[in-house]
Amino acid sequence: MTSTSSSFPERIEISGEGLVLRDWREADLASMPDLFDDPDIAYWTPIVSPFDAAAARTRLGRDRQLRADGTAILLAITVDGGAPLGEVMLRRAPEGTEIGYAVGPAHRGRGLAVRAVRLMAGYAFEHLGAEQVILELEAENTASVAVAAKAGFRLLQVPLITGEEKGRPYALQTWGLSRPGGAPS
Numbered sequence: 001m002t003s004t005s006s007s008f009p010e011r012i013e014i015s016g017e018g019l020v021l022r023d024w025r026e027a028d029l030a031s032m033p034d035l036f037d038d039p040d041i042a043y044w045t046p047i048v049s050p051f052d053a054a055a056a057r058t059r060l061g062r063d064r065q066l067r068a069d070g071t072a073i074l075l076a077i078t079v080d081g082g083a084p085l086g087e088v089m090l091r092r093a094p095e096g097t098e099i100g101y102a103v104g105p106a107h108r109g110r111g112l113a114v115r116a117v118r119l120m121a122g123y124a125f126e127h128l129g130a131e132q133v134i135l136e137l138e139a140e141n142t143a144s145v146a147v148a149a150k151a152g153f154r155l156l157q158v159p160l161i162t163g164e165e166k167g168r169p170y171a172l173q174t175w176g177l178s179r180p181g182g183a184p185s
Helices: 027-037 041-046 053-067 114-128 143-152
Strands: 014-015 020-021 072-080 086-093 096-103 132-138 162-163 170-178
Touching: 014 114, 020 086, 027 053, 027 086, 027 096, 053 072, 072 114, 086 114, 096 114, 114 132, 114 143, 132 143
Parallel strands: 096 132
Antiparallel strands: 014 020, 020 072, 072 086, 086 096, 132 170, 162 170
């Protein structure tokens, strides 16, 4: 049975590394613009910009649909299960089990992304049977390259993923982390 053949649980909470990754809630809608309406997030991620209350509502609906489809989960990054500080995403795709993340500007520099990525990778290995998880990021995004390296990912020798989004071209590197005890990536 492949990991893409089953859906995600209706509720997910992952704790560890001083974090609680939890489902987004209706009560989080008001805080989402402060997290995601940011020039860096607008530039480096596919998250819509500007990000306002309507975008928050749309994102929450999309999160729920992706979960129901068994395609992706988006979880709020918190330290205690309370206020969201960012988001971590896990997506099942033909190219592999991919993780993405965004941390609100007021919460950067605290290692939240590194810890959230490690927690989500552990979830993918333990609960989804993933052999490898990947990060796709631009080499010029030095903050994300640092997150990848600190989280134990290695740059994979695969072709760049190129395209255009939000009117600008991009070239994504693929970074990989193999299941502990598995074959190296």
